[in-house]
Amino acid sequence: MSYEFKLPIIDISAFTIDSNSRTEKLKIAKQIYEACRNVGFFYLIGHNVPQEIIDKVLKLGYEFFHLPEEEKIKYSIANEDYARGYQRLGENVTRYKKDWHEALDFYKPIPRTHPLVLKNLPLRGENQWPENPSEFRAVFSEYIDYMLKLGALVMSAIALGLGLDENYFEKFLEESFWVMRVIGYPDLKNIADKDRVGVSCGEHTDYGCLTFLNQDNTKEALQVQTKDGNWINADPLYGSFVVNIGDMLNIWTNDIYKSTLHRVIHKGDSYRVSVPFFYEPNYDAKIEPLEACLQIDPVKHHEPVVYGEHLLKKVSTNFEIIES
Ligand SMILES: O=C(O)CCC(=O)C(=O)O
Numbered sequence: 197m198s199y200e201f202k203l204p205i206i207d208i209s210a211f212t213i214d215s216n217s218r219t220e221k222l223k224i225a226k227q228i229y230e231a232c233r234n235v236g237f238f239y240l241i242g243h244n245v246p247q248e249i250i251d252k253v254l255k256l257g258y259e260f261f262h263l264p265e266e267e268k269i270k271y272s273i274a275n276e277d278y279a280r281g282y283q284r285l286g287e288n289v290t291r292y293k294k295d296w297h298e299a300l301d302f303y304k305p306i307p308r309t310h311p312l313v314l315k316n317l318p319l320r321g322e323n324q325w326p327e328n329p330s331e332f333r334a335v336f337s338e339y340i341d342y343m344l345k346l347g348a349l350v351m352s353a354i355a356l357g358l359g360l361d362e363n364y365f366e367k368f369l370e371e372s373f374w375v376m377r378v379i380g381y382p383d384l385k386n387i388a389d390k391d392r393v394g395v396s397c398g399e400h401t402d403y404g405c406l407t408f409l410n411q412d413n414t415k416e417a418l419q420v421q422t423k424d425g426n427w428i429n430a431d432p433l434y435g436s437f438v439v440n441i442g443d444m445l446n447i448w449t450n451d452i453y454k455s456t457l458h459r460v461i462h463k464g465d466s467y468r469v470s471v472p473f474f475y476e477p478n479y480d481a482k483i484e485p486l487e488a489c490l491q492i493d494p495v496k497h498h499e500p501v502v503y504g505e506h507l508l509k510k511v512s513t514n515f516e517i518i519e520s
Protein backbone atom coordinates (compact mmCIF):
# COMPACT_ATOMS: atom_id res chain seq x y z
CA MET A 197 0.00 0.00 0.00
CA SER A 198 1.94 2.95 1.19
CA TYR A 199 5.64 3.09 0.56
CA GLU A 200 8.45 5.33 1.66
CA PHE A 201 8.06 8.66 -0.08
CA LYS A 202 8.81 12.06 1.24
CA LEU A 203 6.71 15.02 0.26
CA PRO A 204 8.93 17.98 -0.59
CA ILE A 205 9.91 20.27 2.28
CA ILE A 206 9.88 23.93 1.34
CA ASP A 207 11.40 26.70 3.43
CA ILE A 208 9.44 29.89 2.79
CA SER A 209 11.66 32.15 4.90
CA ALA A 210 12.83 34.05 1.80
CA PHE A 211 9.33 35.52 1.81
CA THR A 212 8.94 36.03 5.55
CA ILE A 213 12.20 37.93 5.93
CA ASP A 214 11.86 41.34 4.27
CA SER A 215 15.51 41.78 3.45
CA ASN A 216 15.65 38.76 1.18
CA SER A 217 16.47 39.18 -2.47
CA ARG A 218 14.28 38.54 -5.46
CA THR A 219 16.66 35.82 -6.66
CA GLU A 220 16.19 34.00 -3.38
CA LYS A 221 12.41 34.36 -3.65
CA LEU A 222 12.37 33.10 -7.23
CA LYS A 223 14.30 30.02 -6.17
CA ILE A 224 11.65 29.16 -3.57
CA ALA A 225 8.80 30.06 -5.94
CA LYS A 226 10.25 27.55 -8.41
CA GLN A 227 10.32 24.83 -5.74
CA ILE A 228 6.68 25.53 -4.94
CA TYR A 229 5.80 25.38 -8.63
CA GLU A 230 7.41 21.94 -8.94
CA ALA A 231 5.74 20.66 -5.77
CA CYS A 232 2.30 21.86 -6.88
CA ARG A 233 2.77 20.30 -10.31
CA ASN A 234 4.11 16.97 -9.11
CA VAL A 235 2.08 16.12 -6.02
CA GLY A 236 0.01 19.14 -5.04
CA PHE A 237 1.25 18.66 -1.45
CA PHE A 238 4.32 19.85 0.44
CA TYR A 239 5.60 20.52 3.95
CA LEU A 240 6.07 24.21 4.69
CA ILE A 241 8.74 25.41 7.12
CA GLY A 242 10.18 28.86 7.83
CA HIS A 243 6.59 30.15 8.03
CA ASN A 244 7.02 32.42 11.04
CA VAL A 245 3.92 31.17 12.90
CA PRO A 246 5.04 30.67 16.52
CA GLN A 247 5.22 27.00 17.47
CA GLU A 248 3.59 27.81 20.77
CA ILE A 249 0.33 28.81 19.13
CA ILE A 250 0.46 25.89 16.68
CA ASP A 251 0.69 23.50 19.65
CA LYS A 252 -1.92 25.38 21.63
CA VAL A 253 -4.69 25.15 19.05
CA LEU A 254 -4.26 21.37 18.89
CA LYS A 255 -4.38 21.12 22.66
CA LEU A 256 -7.52 23.29 22.91
CA GLY A 257 -9.17 21.24 20.16
CA TYR A 258 -8.40 18.05 22.08
CA GLU A 259 -9.85 19.52 25.27
CA PHE A 260 -13.03 20.65 23.53
CA PHE A 261 -13.70 17.22 22.03
CA HIS A 262 -13.25 15.62 25.43
CA LEU A 263 -16.07 17.66 26.97
CA PRO A 264 -19.36 15.86 27.61
CA GLU A 265 -21.59 15.48 24.54
CA GLU A 266 -24.28 17.79 25.97
CA GLU A 267 -21.73 20.59 26.25
CA LYS A 268 -20.51 20.11 22.66
CA ILE A 269 -23.95 20.03 21.06
CA LYS A 270 -24.71 23.47 22.48
CA TYR A 271 -22.71 24.66 19.47
CA SER A 272 -24.46 22.45 16.91
CA ILE A 273 -24.37 23.58 13.27
CA ALA A 274 -28.19 23.35 13.40
CA ASN A 275 -28.25 26.53 15.55
CA GLU A 276 -26.70 28.60 12.81
CA ASP A 277 -26.38 27.95 9.09
CA TYR A 278 -25.64 24.20 9.02
CA ALA A 279 -22.01 25.07 8.42
CA ARG A 280 -20.64 27.03 11.39
CA GLY A 281 -20.46 25.03 14.58
CA TYR A 282 -20.18 21.51 15.93
CA GLN A 283 -20.83 18.32 13.97
CA ARG A 284 -21.22 15.08 15.84
CA LEU A 285 -19.32 11.93 15.01
CA GLY A 286 -20.66 10.55 11.73
CA GLU A 287 -22.65 13.67 10.84
CA ASN A 288 -20.33 14.48 7.95
CA VAL A 289 -20.63 12.25 4.90
CA THR A 290 -18.40 11.48 1.93
CA ARG A 291 -19.91 9.50 -0.91
CA TYR A 292 -22.84 8.26 1.19
CA LYS A 293 -20.69 6.89 4.00
CA LYS A 294 -20.33 8.48 7.41
CA ASP A 295 -16.95 10.05 8.10
CA TRP A 296 -15.66 8.94 11.48
CA HIS A 297 -14.79 12.30 12.93
CA GLU A 298 -16.35 15.13 14.89
CA ALA A 299 -15.58 18.74 14.07
CA LEU A 300 -16.01 22.34 15.01
CA ASP A 301 -16.14 24.55 11.92
CA PHE A 302 -15.53 28.27 11.55
CA TYR A 303 -15.92 30.44 8.47
CA LYS A 304 -15.19 34.04 7.76
CA PRO A 305 -17.97 35.72 9.73
CA ILE A 306 -20.58 37.53 7.69
CA PRO A 307 -22.24 40.39 9.59
CA ARG A 308 -26.01 40.04 10.03
CA THR A 309 -26.58 43.11 7.85
CA HIS A 310 -24.64 41.71 4.89
CA PRO A 311 -26.64 41.19 1.65
CA LEU A 312 -25.93 37.43 1.82
CA VAL A 313 -27.55 37.24 5.24
CA LEU A 314 -30.50 39.40 4.26
CA LYS A 315 -31.16 37.21 1.24
CA ASN A 316 -31.11 34.24 3.58
CA LEU A 317 -28.44 32.49 1.57
CA PRO A 318 -26.52 29.55 2.99
CA LEU A 319 -23.16 29.99 4.71
CA ARG A 320 -24.26 33.25 6.24
CA GLY A 321 -23.82 34.18 9.84
CA GLU A 322 -21.51 34.28 12.79
CA ASN A 323 -19.22 31.70 14.31
CA GLN A 324 -20.13 29.76 17.45
CA TRP A 325 -17.21 30.08 19.83
CA PRO A 326 -17.13 27.60 22.70
CA GLU A 327 -16.93 29.07 26.18
CA ASN A 328 -14.96 26.11 27.31
CA PRO A 329 -11.91 25.84 27.20
CA SER A 330 -11.97 29.50 28.18
CA GLU A 331 -8.96 30.51 26.07
CA PHE A 332 -10.39 28.94 22.91
CA ARG A 333 -11.67 32.06 21.19
CA ALA A 334 -8.69 34.28 21.95
CA VAL A 335 -6.09 31.72 20.86
CA PHE A 336 -7.88 30.67 17.70
CA SER A 337 -8.59 34.27 16.72
CA GLU A 338 -4.89 35.02 16.90
CA TYR A 339 -4.18 31.83 14.95
CA ILE A 340 -6.60 32.89 12.18
CA ASP A 341 -4.74 36.20 11.82
CA TYR A 342 -1.45 34.34 11.40
CA MET A 343 -2.98 31.97 8.86
CA LEU A 344 -4.47 34.76 6.75
CA LYS A 345 -1.06 36.43 6.55
CA LEU A 346 0.61 33.14 5.70
CA GLY A 347 -2.00 32.38 3.04
CA ALA A 348 -1.39 35.70 1.31
CA LEU A 349 2.36 35.13 1.50
CA VAL A 350 2.30 31.66 -0.04
CA MET A 351 -0.04 32.92 -2.77
CA SER A 352 2.51 35.61 -3.61
CA ALA A 353 5.13 32.88 -3.96
CA ILE A 354 2.73 30.91 -6.15
CA ALA A 355 2.18 33.98 -8.32
CA LEU A 356 5.93 34.40 -8.81
CA GLY A 357 6.29 30.71 -9.61
CA LEU A 358 3.70 31.11 -12.36
CA GLY A 359 5.60 34.06 -13.84
CA LEU A 360 3.07 36.61 -12.51
CA ASP A 361 3.45 39.70 -10.45
CA GLU A 362 3.85 38.89 -6.74
CA ASN A 363 0.56 40.58 -5.88
CA TYR A 364 -1.40 39.19 -8.82
CA PHE A 365 -3.87 37.22 -6.69
CA GLU A 366 -4.51 39.97 -4.14
CA LYS A 367 -7.76 41.17 -5.69
CA PHE A 368 -9.18 37.65 -5.58
CA LEU A 369 -8.19 37.10 -1.96
CA GLU A 370 -8.53 40.35 -0.05
CA GLU A 371 -11.88 39.21 1.43
CA SER A 372 -10.80 35.56 1.68
CA PHE A 373 -13.81 33.40 2.54
CA TRP A 374 -11.62 31.26 4.78
CA VAL A 375 -12.71 28.13 6.59
CA MET A 376 -11.11 26.54 9.64
CA ARG A 377 -12.03 23.07 10.83
CA VAL A 378 -11.01 21.73 14.20
CA ILE A 379 -11.33 17.97 13.75
CA GLY A 380 -11.28 15.11 16.24
CA TYR A 381 -10.74 11.54 15.09
CA PRO A 382 -11.37 8.59 17.37
CA ASP A 383 -9.68 5.46 16.06
CA LEU A 384 -11.57 3.23 13.65
CA LYS A 385 -11.58 0.17 15.86
CA ASN A 386 -14.70 -0.81 17.80
CA ILE A 387 -17.27 0.78 15.51
CA ALA A 388 -20.71 -0.76 15.86
CA ASP A 389 -22.20 0.66 12.66
CA LYS A 390 -19.54 -0.70 10.27
CA ASP A 391 -21.85 -0.80 7.21
CA ARG A 392 -22.55 2.88 7.20
CA VAL A 393 -19.20 4.17 8.34
CA GLY A 394 -16.59 4.83 5.68
CA VAL A 395 -13.21 5.92 6.92
CA SER A 396 -12.09 8.75 9.20
CA CYS A 397 -12.43 11.23 6.34
CA GLY A 398 -13.32 9.97 2.87
CA GLU A 399 -11.18 10.75 -0.16
CA HIS A 400 -11.73 14.22 -1.56
CA THR A 401 -10.00 17.23 -3.02
CA ASP A 402 -10.14 20.55 -1.18
CA TYR A 403 -12.42 23.17 -2.66
CA GLY A 404 -10.48 26.38 -2.72
CA CYS A 405 -7.02 27.75 -2.92
CA LEU A 406 -4.57 26.54 -0.27
CA THR A 407 -4.96 24.31 2.79
CA PHE A 408 -2.60 24.63 5.77
CA LEU A 409 -2.84 21.53 7.91
CA ASN A 410 -1.77 21.58 11.54
CA GLN A 411 -1.87 17.97 12.70
CA ASP A 412 -0.90 16.32 15.97
CA ASN A 413 1.81 13.66 16.13
CA THR A 414 -0.38 10.72 14.99
CA LYS A 415 1.31 8.84 12.16
CA GLU A 416 -0.20 6.90 9.25
CA ALA A 417 -3.51 8.73 9.28
CA LEU A 418 -3.45 11.31 6.50
CA GLN A 419 -2.88 9.78 3.06
CA VAL A 420 -2.29 11.45 -0.27
CA GLN A 421 -2.74 9.93 -3.72
CA THR A 422 0.24 10.26 -6.04
CA LYS A 423 0.01 10.57 -9.82
CA ASP A 424 0.57 6.84 -10.23
CA GLY A 425 -2.50 6.10 -8.08
CA ASN A 426 -0.66 4.96 -4.93
CA TRP A 427 -1.53 6.26 -1.49
CA ILE A 428 1.31 7.63 0.61
CA ASN A 429 1.33 8.87 4.19
CA ALA A 430 1.68 12.57 4.89
CA ASP A 431 2.96 12.00 8.41
CA PRO A 432 3.45 14.89 10.79
CA LEU A 433 6.73 16.77 10.55
CA TYR A 434 6.98 18.84 13.72
CA GLY A 435 7.25 22.56 13.03
CA SER A 436 5.74 22.33 9.57
CA PHE A 437 2.35 22.73 7.98
CA VAL A 438 1.26 20.25 5.37
CA VAL A 439 0.13 22.46 2.51
CA ASN A 440 -1.99 21.37 -0.42
CA ILE A 441 -3.72 23.11 -3.26
CA GLY A 442 -7.46 23.09 -3.85
CA ASP A 443 -9.79 23.11 -6.85
CA MET A 444 -9.49 26.86 -7.51
CA LEU A 445 -5.74 26.67 -8.12
CA ASN A 446 -6.42 23.67 -10.32
CA ILE A 447 -8.73 25.86 -12.45
CA TRP A 448 -6.49 28.95 -12.39
CA THR A 449 -3.56 26.90 -13.65
CA ASN A 450 -5.67 25.08 -16.27
CA ASP A 451 -4.66 21.71 -14.76
CA ILE A 452 -0.91 22.40 -14.53
CA TYR A 453 -1.52 22.03 -10.79
CA LYS A 454 -3.89 19.27 -9.80
CA SER A 455 -5.89 19.39 -6.59
CA THR A 456 -4.86 16.06 -5.16
CA LEU A 457 -7.09 13.40 -3.62
CA HIS A 458 -6.44 12.73 0.05
CA ARG A 459 -8.17 10.93 2.92
CA VAL A 460 -7.74 10.05 6.57
CA ILE A 461 -7.71 6.47 7.86
CA HIS A 462 -6.87 6.50 11.55
CA LYS A 463 -6.43 3.02 12.94
CA GLY A 464 -3.92 3.86 15.65
CA ASP A 465 -4.73 4.03 19.36
CA SER A 466 -4.72 7.76 19.88
CA TYR A 467 -7.51 10.29 19.58
CA ARG A 468 -6.18 12.36 16.65
CA VAL A 469 -6.69 16.11 16.34
CA SER A 470 -6.04 18.17 13.23
CA VAL A 471 -6.79 21.77 12.32
CA PRO A 472 -6.90 22.44 8.60
CA PHE A 473 -7.09 26.11 7.65
CA PHE A 474 -8.52 26.68 4.19
CA TYR A 475 -7.26 29.90 2.66
CA GLU A 476 -9.84 30.62 -0.01
CA PRO A 477 -10.76 33.23 -2.59
CA ASN A 478 -13.38 35.92 -1.94
CA TYR A 479 -16.89 34.46 -1.97
CA ASP A 480 -17.73 36.21 -5.24
CA ALA A 481 -14.33 35.79 -6.94
CA LYS A 482 -14.59 34.59 -10.53
CA ILE A 483 -11.94 31.98 -11.17
CA GLU A 484 -10.86 30.99 -14.68
CA PRO A 485 -7.72 29.70 -16.37
CA LEU A 486 -4.92 32.30 -16.28
CA GLU A 487 -3.48 33.75 -19.49
CA ALA A 488 0.00 32.76 -18.30
CA CYS A 489 -1.11 29.11 -18.14
CA LEU A 490 -2.99 29.24 -21.44
CA GLN A 491 0.30 30.17 -23.07
CA ILE A 492 1.56 26.75 -22.12
CA ASP A 493 -1.61 24.92 -23.19
CA PRO A 494 -4.11 27.07 -25.11
CA VAL A 495 -6.98 24.60 -24.65
CA LYS A 496 -9.15 25.76 -21.74
CA HIS A 497 -9.90 22.80 -19.50
CA HIS A 498 -12.33 24.70 -17.27
CA GLU A 499 -15.22 27.11 -17.54
CA PRO A 500 -15.15 30.08 -15.17
CA VAL A 501 -16.62 29.43 -11.72
CA VAL A 502 -17.64 31.71 -8.90
CA TYR A 503 -15.89 30.41 -5.81
CA GLY A 504 -18.89 30.70 -3.45
CA GLU A 505 -21.08 28.72 -5.85
CA HIS A 506 -18.51 25.93 -6.07
CA LEU A 507 -18.24 25.86 -2.29
CA LEU A 508 -22.01 25.65 -1.81
CA LYS A 509 -22.28 22.71 -4.18
CA LYS A 510 -19.55 20.89 -2.29
CA VAL A 511 -20.82 21.68 1.20
CA SER A 512 -24.37 20.62 0.33
CA THR A 513 -23.19 17.09 -0.50
CA ASN A 514 -21.41 16.79 2.86
CA PHE A 515 -24.52 15.74 4.73
CA GLU A 516 -26.42 13.68 2.19
CA ILE A 517 -27.51 10.41 3.74
CA ILE A 518 -28.71 8.20 5.07
CA GLU A 519 -31.94 7.49 6.82
CA SER A 520 -31.17 6.91 10.46
O1 LIG B 1 -7.34 15.76 9.15
C1 LIG B 1 -6.62 15.74 8.15
O2 LIG B 1 -5.46 15.35 8.18
C2 LIG B 1 -7.13 16.19 6.80
C3 LIG B 1 -8.53 16.71 6.80
C4 LIG B 1 -8.96 17.13 5.43
O3 LIG B 1 -8.46 16.69 4.45
C5 LIG B 1 -10.02 18.15 5.27
O4 LIG B 1 -10.68 18.52 6.26
O5 LIG B 1 -10.22 18.62 4.12
Ligand SMILES: [Fe+2]
Binds near residue numbers: 400401458
Ligand atom coordinates in the same frame (compact mmCIF):
# COMPACT_ATOMS: atom_id res chain seq x y z
FE1 LIG C 1 -8.95 17.90 2.73
